[in-house]
Amino acid sequence: MLEVKGLTKRFGANVAVDAVSLSVDRPCMIGVIGRSGAGKSTLLRMMNRLTEASGGEILFDGRDVLSLTGREKRGWQSDCAMIFQQFNLVPRMDVVSNVLHGTLGRRSTLATMFSLYPEEDIHTAIDILDRLGIAQHAAKRAEALSGGQQQRVAIARALMQDPKVILADEPIASLDPMNAQTVMEALRRIHDEDGRMVIANLHTLDTARRYCDRILGMRDGRIVFDGTPEQLTTGVARDIYGAGTDFSEAATSTEIRDTAPVAAVERRLAKVTV
Numbered sequence: 001m002l003e004v005k006g007l008t009k010r011f012g013a014n015v016a017v018d019a020v021s022l023s024v025d026r027p028c029m030i031g032v033i034g035r036s037g038a039g040k041s042t043l044l045r046m047m048n049r050l051t052e053a054s055g056g057e058i059l060f061d062g063r064d065v066l067s068l069t070g071r072e073k074r075g076w077q078s079d080c081a082m083i084f085q086q087f088n089l090v091p092r093m094d095v096v097s098n099v100l101h102g103t104l105g106r107r108s109t110l111a112t113m114f115s116l117y118p119e120e121d122i123h124t125a126i127d128i129l130d131r132l133g134i135a136q137h138a139a140k141r142a143e144a145l146s147g148g149q150q151q152r153v154a155i156a157r158a159l160m161q162d163p164k165v166i167l168a169d170e171p172i173a174s175l176d177p178m179n180a181q182t183v184m185e186a187l188r189r190i191h192d193e194d195g196r197m198v199i200a201n202l203h204t205l206d207t208a209r210r211y212c213d214r215i216l217g218m219r220d221g222r223i224v225f226d227g228t229p230e231q232l233t234t235g236v237a238r239d240i241y242g243a244g245t246d247f248s249e250a251a252t253s254t255e256i257r258d259t260a261p262v263a264a265v266e267r268r269l270a271k272v273t274v
């Protein structure tokens, strides 16, 4: 289904992604972990063609992703929706309009400029918001919502594209633990119920273990671990992060506890993780 071969990205002399190869034969939920600068974002951005690769190949259902141009490239970007840490919503625009922006790729510029959305699309947008538990906020401005709610709007916008793959680049890095859980549960449900592939860059080990079927560990642009949550032992994690014996998983925990110190842990976490 997805085949990545020797995928490489160089920024000048810096090799951000170094000959990554990867094979996914059925839709699953994949977490990518690794310390800051390991190449996780660049890997996802190349898959979506937001960043051009320096070399290698990406095949999806036989489609040679890196050679697509024009309409075909836009078609791929629609099949492979991206979600970002900072949500990338239009803050002053209402929630439904933000979600309808997900149809941009298949609409004329003029129709979009005047917000001329087919009634059917509006119903679909509201159904998706309902599914994500935020339909009651449909008429509010995006900026009036909490971070977790805004991320769910971003997921709804992605779902409007009816994508085969959802690429989530640090989707919960800006969220408190409760909102982080809601967003991860939404992504998992989208995978379970719709059979869409989800690939998420995650900063925290326990999140990757809890929600993903498969975990990739990146270090210095390479995949140094590819296995199940059970195989991701503390020792393996220490290698991925290039950490010493003082490596503490607790420092990467997003466990929800109703005690105040958790907030402090979360703040440390935002910086990352080992």
Ligand SMILES: Nc1ncnc2c1ncn2[C@@H]1O[C@H](COP(=O)(O)OP(=O)(O)OP(=O)(O)O)[C@@H](O)[C@H]1O
Binding pocket: 011, 014, 015, 016, 034, 035, 036, 037, 038, 039, 040, 041, 042, 043
């Ligand atoms: N546009 C760019 N120009 C130059 N160098 C870049 C660019 N984007 C990323 N890099 C470099 O590529 C390497 C990988 O960066 P990348 O953002 O993919 O890592 P990451 O694992 O996603 O890190 P983080 O968790 O901090 O987001 C880093 O050394 C980074 O400085």
